[in-house]
Amino acid sequence: MPDPKLKSVRKTLQNSKANTRRRAVPVRTAYSQAEREEIFRRFSIQRPEPRGELAHTNPFTLVVAVALSAQATDAGVNKATRALFKVADTPQKMLALGEERLRDYIRTIGLYRNKAKNVMALSQMLVDEFGGEVPNKREELVRLPGVGRKTANVVLSMAFGQATMAVDTHIFRIANRIKLAPGKTPDEVEDRLMKVIPGHYLYHAHHWLILHGRYTCKARRPECERCVIADLCKSPEKSCDVPAPLVELPPQVIGEAVE
Template structure:
């Protein structure tokens, strides 16, 4: 367990490893970000960026997406997992944005989660990245790092999110989820964590760390 007295240093080390982090999804407007995040569920940011690089020059507003319709949108997103359902959700949320919000992406959690295909994590990402709110989206990387290090252990993403909101020092709150996400994506990996390079390794007592470091010790 990372002690209360250690939390500031823990986050400061992750922040130093990834100063001024940004979303790795490509976007220029809150609407583009919303679409990209919806498409990114169970898909890679790289794969989504390849798809949106072709889609957004053609349609990057609710009006344009609705005009495309599901049939017209599908060819642009068919390389992404679960693309059929995602195409339906993107068109449906675009229709709702036009009907209820004047075509603008709302900066309100409840309004965002009322949109088709938009869950808690997606809403939190949009609020954090587009509207600079100190939210704590919990994806698989954040969930893994929070549990492995016991900085904010929980059985569900919601439990982890609640603990992160309580435990992350205020000065790190805006970028905290990116610090954790990027650490999980590039260092504290699921299968082969690079514990020897980890800036917070001394705070971690995960079995994976012990096994990794043991394997790196040269045999006599």
């Protein structure tokens, strides 16, 4: 006769596995593997070495720039940090600068008072807990004040060369608009993109998607006539089926770059 306790344990394990399967984010995309390969092959030809457009000089200035960029444009942040990073490019120098003087440098950026508090707090934590160095692990980065998962992913990619997917408004819009990796939340989109993007294209993928959303697949009106994947795109908003010529774009110029 089967042991009732053993039977109960087995049932509990089965229920646990079933719940785990239900919680997992399913792979969802409107594109075949071959189509996804072709999409990112074209992006790789168009922009062989895509770059983020926030000017920075080291991992610390990158963390600060990304934290300041929330609800602000990269160009606006670059304009404000051009002078700031010349005098405060380490946590120690930022603390010596002080919150009041920091506010003077970034007052043209939205929510600058709260952002100044976060920059000072994250600088203090970097000094106190990380020896003044920016950590290269996501779970440590997100502990820093003003640093969320998106910021952490940007830093891991741009400062430490890790393949991550920083889902900003552009990527969230594109993933849903063209049905590449639809999701209701940035976390869902991130998880699905990491699964559907071919591995050998993953490192540059978030920059390709951001730049595509910023300059071609725009929020108000996608410029389908300038899109190199117009023939592959499955968006119901698409206005053109003829792809733009597949040529390498001129090198990016980061506006107001730090000298």
